[in-house]
Amino acid sequence: MCDVAVVKKIANCLGVAPGKVQLNDEQVVTRTIGQNKTVQGFATILESLARESKSEAAQNSTSTKEVKAQVYQWLEFAVLYVAPGSKDKYVSKQLLADFNKLFISKSYLVGNFITLADLAVYYAIYDLMKSLSPVDKENYLNLSRWFDHLQQRPEVHQGEPLLNFTTIYLHGWATGTHI
Amino acid sequence: MATGTLYTYPENFRAYKALIAAQYSGAKVKVADNFKFGETNKSAEFLKKFPSGKVPAFETADGKYLSESNAIAYYVANEQLRGGKCPFVQAQVQQWVSFADNEIVPASCAWVFPLLGILPQQKNSTAKQDALVVLELLNKKLLDVTYLAGERISLADIVVFSSLLHLYEYVLEPSVRSAFGNLNRWFVTILNQPQVQAVVKDFKICEKALVFDPKKYAEFQAKTGGKQQQQPKQKEEKKPKEKKEAKKDEPAEELDAADEALALEPKSKDPFDAMPKGTFNFDDFKRVYSNEAEEKSIPYFFEKFDPENYSIWFGEYKYNDELQKVFMSCNLITGMFQRLDKMRKQAFASVCLFGEDNNSTISGVWVWRGQDLAFTLSPDWQVDYEVYDWKKLDPKSEETKKLVTQYFSWAGADKNGRKFNQGKIFK
Numbered sequence: 140m141c142d143v144a145v146v147k148k149i150a151n152c153l154g155v156a157p158g159k160v161q162l163n164d165e166q167v168v169t170r171t172i173g174q175n176k177t178v179q180g181f182a183t184i185l186e187s188l189a190r191e192s193k194s195e196a197a198q199n200s201t202s203t204k205e206v207k208a209q210v211y212q213w214l215e216f217a218v219l220y221v222a223p224g225s226k227d228k229y230v231s232k233q234l235l236a237d238f239n240k241l242f243i244s245k246s247y248l249v250g251n252f253i254t255l256a257d258l259a260v261y262y263a264i265y266d267l268m269k270s271l272s273p274v275d276k277e278n279y280l281n282l283s284r285w286f287d288h289l290q291q292r293p294e295v296h297q298g299e300p301l302l303n304f305t306t307i308y309l310h311g312w313a314t315g316t317h318i
Numbered sequence: 319m320a321t322g323t324l325y326t327y328p329e330n331f332r333a334y335k336a337l338i339a340a341q342y343s344g345a346k347v348k349v350a351d352n353f354k355f356g357e358t359n360k361s362a363e364f365l366k367k368f369p370s371g372k373v374p375a376f377e378t379a380d381g382k383y384l385s386e387s388n389a390i391a392y393y394v395a396n397e398q399l400r401g402g403k404c405p406f407v408q409a410q411v412q413q414w415v416s417f418a419d420n421e422i423v424p425a426s427c428a429w430v431f432p433l434l435g436i437l438p439q440q441k442n443s444t445a446k447q448d449a450l451v452v453l454e455l456l457n458k459k460l461l462d463v464t465y466l467a468g469e470r471i472s473l474a475d476i477v478v479f480s481s482l483l484h485l486y487e488y489v490l491e492p493s494v495r496s497a498f499g500n501l502n503r504w505f506v507t508i509l510n511q512p513q514v515q516a517v518v519k520d521f522k523i524c525e526k527a528l529v530f531d532p533k534k535y536a537e538f539q540a541k542t543g544g545k546q547q548q549q550p551k552q553k554e555e556k557k558p559k560e561k562k563e564a565k566k567d568e569p570a571e572e573l574d575a576a577d578e579a580l581a582l583e584p585k586s587k588d589p590f591d592a593m594p595k596g597t598f599n600f601d602d603f604k605r606v607y608s609n610e611a612e613e614k615s616i617p618y619f620f621e622k623f624d625p626e627n628y629s630i631w632f633g634e635y636k637y638n639d640e641l642q643k644v645f646m647s648c649n650l651i652t653g654m655f656q657r658l659d660k661m662r663k664q665a666f667a668s669v670c671l672f673g674e675d676n677n678s679t680i681s682g683v684w685v686w687r688g689q690d691l692a693f694t695l696s697p698d699w700q701v702d703y704e705v706y707d708w709k710k711l712d713p714k715s716e717e718t719k720k721l722v723t724q725y726f727s728w729a730g731a732d733k734n735g736r737k738f739n740q741g742k743i744f745k
Binding site: 242243244245246247250251252280281283284285287288291292304 | 461462463464465469499500502503504506507510511
């Protein structure tokens with residue numbers, strides 16, 4: 140999942156030319172810029188993109204050492220757990236519940252602003268969110284709020300149709316209708 | 319880009335709206351130096367520019383004038399803060415600005431101002447319930463949105479945030495605010511934006527809610543020229559201007575008085591500073607008392623004592639029947655001394671325990687700067703004094719002399735004949 144397509148999307152998001160992105164012989168994602176310069180691995184590539192970008196998310200991600208370290212943690216988590224886990228029926232439930240709990244008290248994953256961590260997890264969890272029924276989404280209101288907030292940004296949705304979270308608002312008006 | 323000067327007293331939540339907006343837009347907003355609340359804004363020059371005499375007020379670089387905090391914030395903001403290009407989001411921003419003014423601020427003031435001593439406590443006040451209803455509305459709204467209007471921080475967030483500051487600072491202790499998880503999340507997110515941090519410095523979310531203290535209100539009334547005349551004369555001399563000002567616009571809106579109190583608040587350092595020093599030197603006396611025998615130190619005390627600016631008091635423990643072990647009673651006294659630590663420099667006391675286990679009394683002689691009960695000067699000093707009966711002693715009478723001599727030399731017995739057991743000195 141954290142493959143070529145996601146790297147390209149995030150590059151778009153940050154307003155940076157992705158260069159040539161592909162899987163090498165060992166199925167590791169690599170990015171080639173110019174003639175011979177290659178960068179390997181999802182998190183490392185994203186960091187290299189962030190260095191070249193002047194966008195808000197990239198600037199936020201490198202604002203302090205602590206933020207940098209926390210962002211890196213989430214990038215690794217996105218590759219190792221979120222992407223593979225979201226394909227498994229049982230693991231994905233746990234993932235959704237955990238993220239929902241996390242977003243009770245936080246607006247973003249790291250600090251109080253949008254970072255690469257949000258983008259990476261957003262794209263990693265996108266298909267899973269898309270597969271949820273309205274009732275499912277209501278079980279994860281906090282996660283849904285975060286996801287909806289991100290997808291509204293034009294640089295994030297990149298022309299893809301927005302997922303529908305509107306029944307959440309209905310639920311707010313008429314509590315209990317879906318239970 | 320908007321450039322100009324903002325007139326306000328420090329830490330004014332209304333001025334924060336404009337200052338935070340300017341941080342986002344890059345507008346050059348300078349806060350007027352030398353602004354004195356009650357003076358600058360009542361001067362003829364100021365009233366010519368801003369007839370209401372209220373702050374915050376804004377003067378643009380090219381000499382135009384704006385009053386009302388929301389208008390100033392709108393002027394110094396940028397397009398994104400005003401709601402972007404979409405008229406609906408712009409309207410939502412206006413909606414929340416009005417909500418803040420009509421719902422949050424009145425409820426917040428009604429709850430917090432009595433606790434700060436700015437307004438009298440109302441009986442059966444519904445202020446707290448009213449405020450909690452408003453907070454619940456916001457909490458519900460913020461369950462499924464990250465920001466109040468649109469997907470970016472806007473004036474809606476800045477204005478509502480500024481209007482909630484008093485509640486979060488003074489009354490929303492953890493047990494109360496835990497009911498508003500979404501609102502807390504949003505509040506912390508806004509509070510920690512670098513642009514907000516640049517304006518709202520060192521803000522601490524409430525750990526323990528303020529409780530109403532009638533003395534604070536009485537003091538504030540005295541300070542601003544209300545009907546109660548408890549304040550010592552010296553204080554009036556020191557702040558004649560404020561007093562005059564307050565008298566002049568006594569019938570004015572209560573929020574003005576509140577503004578004034580908030581403007582005064584950050585100044586308080588040593589509460590005794592407001593009183594004249596007088597000629598009695600506590601340090602000298604304490605040195606003599608510690609180094610010389612009582613035959614010398616007590617006459618020294620009466621020779622140097624300055625009855626104009628200092629007073630002598632007799633404090634008697636109210637619940638002597640409940641005293642048990644002697645060591646426990648002694649801990650009671652030393653504990654009180656510790657809590658009064660900041661008073662040490664301007665006070666002296668000898669507190670004695672008479673009697674034995676299960677049959678004892680506590681009483682003491684106190685001396686401090688000023689003519690009134692000193693404990694009301696600081697909220698830190700009000701833990702213990704209410705469990706004592708306080709009687710001011712006439713420094714010239716023979717009786718006082720006897721009492722002072724007895725307590726300073728740790729001798730004699732209490733009025734029921736219990737013999738002196740132990741004494742503690744506060745110095």
